[in-house]
Amino acid sequence: MSYCYGGNTGLTNLWFKDACPVNCVPKLLVQCSRTIRLEGFLALQGEVKDNICNLKNLILEHCASLLEALLALLGQAKALQELEDKMNRALDLEEPVTPGSLGGPGDTILAKLQDTSGKLNRFWAGSILYLLGALQELIEEQQQLLAMSVEKKILSQQLKLMETILDQNFLRAEAGPLSLHSELLQNLQGEELTVTKALIGLCGLDLQEDGHLFGWQPDALPPLCALYAALSVFQILSIVMENLSERQVVSPGTHGEGKGSNPAPSSSGSLVTNSGKLCWGHGGHADTKGYVCPLCPVGVLHGL
Structure with missing residues (x-):
């Protein structure tokens, strides 16, 4: 994992803000941050995948509750900071989380990240801390636009647009x-396009004026990286929730039949729904439970 615990000492903050003293983080994290600057967008993509794939x-149940609670906190800087501080402290001290200490969505998030001992699951908590670090770089209005993007289910189109912008300009000074x-903008119409343009703007x-030309500014790179990371986290949560809720039993040789239980893995390890389609699309991999991660390269497992 490429995050670490303790106040604002993760790789996210090293890249997004460069505000953390070098001597307060492991040497490996500093090297990773420098690698991202040298190798460009592909290195950032790898970092994001590693941090959220778990x-x-x-x-x-946990995924739906997490997504709802995180959306409820967007735009609330104080509540987001309190959640981040609480999580860092619990992970640093390796102690159980006390219920009711934050109230509202923050407590819901903590509850869904706990293991049977009451402590935070380090893998899940690390992914959420990664998101919280990214959100620190986005102003309140952007966070509200992010919530609207989740509601309108346009994250995949926005990610394609972000990937193109970052891939072409990551090392541009x-x-x-x-x-x-x-076509990148034609996939978004009306309010969807307005929301997306505002997020990037x-x-x-x-x-x-021509509608397809942006003015590139190198200073925009850190917030663009943060926006890409935040979009990626909400996208994987949305995909997991959508596909787990639609999983159906498919009898051998009868794609499209059977309802009510778990689906059967396909020969490639992906899951098949009652429509006969793969749950996760192409390019993902399956772990020993049969789940496929759409954000991870084939053959790379990130199980608990």
Whole structure:
């Protein structure tokens, strides 16, 4: 894992803010942060995948509760900071979390991240801390727009747009025009496009008159990285919740029949729904439980 515990000492903060003293984090984390700067967007993609992939192991009840509670906290800077502090302290001291200490959505999140001993599950908690670090880089309005994006189910389109922008400009040090393929924005219409343009614009990139040209600003890179990480976390939570809720039994040789229980793994290890389609799409992998992580490269397992 590429996060560490303790106040604002994770790799997220090293990359997003560069505000953490080098001597307060393990040497490996500093090296990883420098690697991202040198290798570009692919290194950031790898970091994000490593930090959030364990969320695929959440059960439906926990995933739905986490997603709802996290959305309820967006735009509430004080509550988000209190949650982050509470999680860091519990992980540092390796002690059980006391119920009711935060109240509201914060307590719900803590409860869903606990193991049978009452302590926070380090894998799940690490992924949520990664998200909280990213959210610190986004202003209140962006967080509210992020919640709207989840509600409108446009995260996948936004991630494709973000990936194109970051891949083309991650190592670019000069300001200048940034041209985008028209289909990237054509997939978003009306309010969906307005929300997306505002999210990116608040990072420091303004859409030009022709509608497909942004003005690139190097200072926009840290908030863009934070936005990409936050979108990725909410996307995997949404995918896990959606697909676990739709899992159905498929009898051998009769795709599309049977309801009410777990689906059968396909020959590739993916799960098949009653429509005969793979639950997770292409490019994912399956762990020993049959779950497929859409964000991880084939053959890389991130089980508990």
